[in-house]
Amino acid sequence: xxxxxxxxxxxxxxxxxxxxxxxxxxxxxxxxxxxxxxxxxxxxxxxxxxxxxxxxxxxxxxxxxxxxxxxxxxxxxxxxxxxxxxxxxxxxxxxxxxxxxxxxxxxxxxxxxxxxxxxxxxxxxxxxxxxxxxxxxxxxxxxxxxxxxxxxxxxxxxxxxxxxxxxxxxxxxxxxxxxxxxxxxxxxxxxxxxxxxxxxxxxxxxxxxxxxxxxxxxxxxxxxxxxxxxxxxxxxxxxxxxxxxxxxxxxxxxxxxxxxxxxxxxxxxxxxxxxxxxxxxxxxxxxxxxxxxxxxxxxxxxxxxxxxxxxxxxxxxxxxxxxxxxxxxxxxxxxxxxxxxxxxxxxxxxxxxxxxxxxxxxxxxxxxxxxxxxxxxxxxxxxxxxxxxxxxxxxxxxxxxxxxxxxxxxxxxxxxxxxxxxxxxxxxxxxxxxxxxxxxxxxxxxxxxxxxxxxxxxxxxxxxxxxxxxxxxxxxxxxxxxxxxxxxxxxx
Amino acid sequence: xxxxxxxxxxxxxxxxxxxxxxxxxxxxxxxxxxxxxxxxxxxxxxxxxxxxxxxxxxxxxxxxxxxxxxxxxxxxxxxxxxxxxxxxxxxxxxx
Numbered sequence: 001x002x003x004x005x006x007x008x009x010x011x012x013x014x015x016x017x018x019x020x021x022x023x024x025x026x027x028x029x030x031x032x033x034x035x036x037x038x039x040x041x042x043x044x045x046x047x048x049x050x051x052x053x054x055x056x057x058x059x060x061x062x063x064x065x066x067x068x069x070x071x072x073x074x075x076x077x078x079x080x081x082x083x084x085x086x087x088x089x090x091x092x093x094x095x096x097x098x099x100x101x102x103x104x105x106x107x108x109x110x111x112x113x114x115x116x117x118x119x120x121x122x123x124x125x126x127x128x129x130x131x132x133x134x135x136x137x138x139x140x141x142x143x144x145x146x147x148x149x150x151x152x153x154x155x156x157x158x159x160x161x162x163x164x165x166x167x168x169x170x171x172x173x174x175x176x177x178x179x180x181x182x183x184x185x186x187x188x189x190x191x192x193x194x195x196x197x198x199x200x201x202x203x204x205x206x207x208x209x210x211x212x213x214x215x216x217x218x219x220x221x222x223x224x225x226x227x228x229x230x231x232x233x234x235x236x237x238x239x240x241x242x243x244x245x246x247x248x249x250x251x252x253x254x255x256x257x258x259x260x261x262x263x264x265x266x267x268x269x270x271x272x273x274x275x276x277x278x279x280x281x282x283x284x285x286x287x288x289x290x291x292x293x294x295x296x297x298x299x300x301x302x303x304x305x306x307x308x309x310x311x312x313x314x315x316x317x318x319x320x321x322x323x324x325x326x327x328x329x330x331x332x333x334x335x336x337x338x339x340x341x342x343x344x345x346x347x348x349x350x351x352x353x354x355x356x357x358x359x360x361x362x363x364x365x366x367x368x369x370x371x372x373x374x375x376x377x378x379x380x381x382x383x384x385x386x387x388x389x390x391x392x393x394x395x396x397x398x399x400x401x402x403x404x405x406x407x408x409x410x411x412x413x414x415x416x417x418x419x420x421x422x423x424x425x426x427x428x429x430x431x432x433x434x435x436x437x438x439x440x441x442x443x444x445x446x447x448x449x450x451x452x453x454x455x456x457x458x459x460x461x462x463x464x465x466x467x468x469x470x471x472x473x474x475x476x477x478x479x480x481x482x483x484x485x486x487x488x489x490x491x492x
Numbered sequence: 493x494x495x496x497x498x499x500x501x502x503x504x505x506x507x508x509x510x511x512x513x514x515x516x517x518x519x520x521x522x523x524x525x526x527x528x529x530x531x532x533x534x535x536x537x538x539x540x541x542x543x544x545x546x547x548x549x550x551x552x553x554x555x556x557x558x559x560x561x562x563x564x565x566x567x568x569x570x571x572x573x574x575x576x577x578x579x580x581x582x583x584x585x586x587x
Contacts, residue, residue: 101567199547213546242552311530322507329508331580336573342583343508351510359509360522363500366507367523377530382543384536389544421522422529438547463548 004029005169005491009073009226016062016072023072027055027116030074033490034118034170040141042165044079046119047086054116070233071114076171078162079120080127081107082206090208091135092125094353095334104206105238106217113233118171122161125355127182127210130427132160134357139414142190143168143486146451151413156186162220163190169490173221173230177207179214180313181431184443187220188406188456191445193227194220198463199438200245203238211320214435224473228252250467260472261295266399270306271430273408280405283447287403287457290479301399303391308384309433310425315368315381322365385436392437396462401472404430406443406456434460444473445482495523
């Protein structure tokens with residue numbers, strides 16, 4: 001079993017093709033791993049029967065030589081993706097019991113390519129959080145531990161269950177969604193690879209909406225090659241998402257090992273903050289050297305509006321959320337609390353169904369959109385967003401990609417930051433700008449902090465240049481030689 | 493911009509979320525601290541800047557105004573807390 005869990009997705013796919021393993025064996029190993037690591041609370045539901053049925057079908061297709069690109073590979077699905085007949089609640093009580101009658105486009109793409117569904121993964125409620133602590137299904141413990149410290153550490157968020165399960169080897173890879181860093185920050189905290197593609201690459205149909213102008217799905221995987229393999233399957237042009245784009249995706253696997261010789265990589269001066277760990281700064285400098293050793297030229301660049309990205313995000317994202325979450329009214333799906341009138345029923349249902357952070361963001365969003373404040377806040381934020389996007393457009397006139405830290409610190413113990421919303425928001429200070437600009441970005445595990453927790457570096461590329469992203473990511477990955485395995489991973 | 497209890501009450505009413513009286517003051521403080529932190533945007537000169545609503549800049553696609561699905565009332569009400577004969581049931585709104 002341990003040998004099965006050690007394989008990357010690319011290796012497992014080759015072993016399946018060679019018939020040296022079967023999809024059922026591989027799936028059973030992951031189902032056992034999911035059960036064995038239950039204490040982490042990464043899964044909200046393990047779909048044993050569905051997984052075995054899908055694995056059997058995969059074995060039949062493999063036997064006929066008809067296997068898809070992901071045939072027989074077991075994947076965990078963030079609870080934000082609608083999955084037919086399998087409870088989908090965005091980890092919110094307001095959606096308790098909701099079983100979608102349709103499948104999200106992204107997960108359907110994975111099934112069409114032969115992937116096997118292991119179950120649903122824990123996340124922050126409606127993807128609003130940076131530690132997976134706002135989930136109505138409870139916090140997720142990172143499989144990483146600090147020696148001499150018995151506290152559970154946060155896996156990051158909002159795709160905390162996804163990153164934790166990939167790091168814990170209870171899923172071979174997992175889907176995530178990223179609105180302001182929800183793929184990249186947990187990937188960095190858990191020592192795995194997370195890619196947020198260009199806005200519009202992945203259809204948003206069937207993904208529970210948080211902030212529609214920012215939400216993007218992407219893969220969380222063990223390494224960069226797995227990320228390229230999975231992303232290629234997730235993306236598609238979808239007439240049912242009007243913001244989905246038709247630009248063809250380059251073949252990411254084909255160019256993966258082409259290297260970055262001759263490329264220019266920008267090092268943005270503004271990606272630093274007061275009190276940032278010196279370990280992060282050193283790692284960033286090391287990353288720059290790795291890229292130079294691989295034949296790239298690194299240059300200083302300036303993205304002058306970076307510091308305004310986070311406050312801009314905390315107007316735009318709550319504003320869109322307050323509008324998107326208006327649909328949870330106790331009428332069409334989920335929970336209802338009876339009231340004296342229709343209005344009373346709405347207000348009681350929503351008070352009972354939403355957690356504290358979601359309520360806070362709906363109130364902020366409602367406030368900044370309300371009469372008299374719209375221009376001062378929402379319009380102001382949309383204008384600042386334009387300046388932030390222009391910073392990236394200008395930078396990419398002279399550089400092929402940017403290298404930054406993924407997070408300002410390593411993971412923190414569960415419960416430490418939840419008391420202060422603004423401190424929690426600062427986790428996303430390096431990931432939010434690329435979200436606002438819509439450009440693709442990824443985090444790659446690059447080293448360990450002194451306390452043994454993983455640290456990541458972030459690469460950012462121009463829109464639709466995921467090919468550049470994975471090439472540079474592969475260089476960082478090779479140079480970093482990150483091989484540590486989490487102490488609480490299955491089989492450890 | 494500091495947010496007071498009355499404002500929290502008003503906004504909660506607009507958002508259709510009941511907030512208990514003893515939560516109004518703490519919520520006002522939380523929202524004030526977030527809104528005060530957001531105030532730093534006032535430093536940014538945005539006078540000649542067009543607001544950005546869509547990062548792709550693509551015009552939304554148009555399609556023919558024809559029915560592409562339907563006949564699925566049972567599926568649509570399947571997750572409703574209360575439904576009857578293919579309709580959602582809500583508290584009485586007209587006397």
